[in-house]
Amino acid sequence: MQIATWNINGVKARLETALAWLEEASPDVVCFQEIKSEDAPFPRERFEALGYQVETHGQKGFNGVALLSKTPLEDVTRGLPGDDGDVQARFITGRVTGPGGHTVRVAGLYLPNGNPLGTEKFPYKLSWMERLLAYAREALESEEPLVLAGDYNVIPDARDLYSENAWTDDALYQPESRAALRRLEALGFTDAIRAASDGQHYTFWDYQGGCWPKNHGIRIDHLMLSPQLADQLVEVRVDDHVRGWEKPSDHVPVVGRFTL
């Protein structure tokens, strides 16, 4: 079973590109971030035509996440627990069942960017990460395999960026942001790309300044695996060729393959 995450940067602008990739890669489950669409206008039938069940947690103009699955998908939840006043649509989960009858909880997340530093945006990012850690800690108790898949907006370490100087004053590379991600690993979660791939993999290249041709990328899209799911990991793939397509997102898909 293949489980993917991809920040598509707008489902309306990215529809044909997203469909083309799904036809090529055919993941069983995919988490989309930044659909930038409310639930009603989401073009669900285009994805259903490829065999996907479509669940969305949308918002007008910004944010928004979706969870699509070819395999049975149940018990869908929307929103990250821990703050009833948080209206930003950044979290969706569901339980999927693989061909062998085993289940996995898939959580798709779009973690706040946090820039610029010195505004309320950065503490919002950190408090959101605290809520994610609380969710993860509680979820581990069930021992159901879990993947926390998404755009984390956190660069784990110096191997994951092209130039440290360019990111020292950025919320994506602050010590607090990186420490919170490490705490997720300390809980027992495995960074799948780090664990199973062959070296450097960026997942984002800014549209500006020719970052893609210069390979000025960063790694911020992650598949974080609970211990039960990490045991099932076969391989991880970053489909970076998609960044070179017409009308690309600035992020590329990350795909994990599991023995489920």
Add this chain to the structure above:
DNA sequence: ATGCCATACTATGTATGA
């Protein structure tokens, strides 16, 4: 120091992103 580029919106510019 700023724009670079891209997206959505009710917009002919502004907010947001990373």
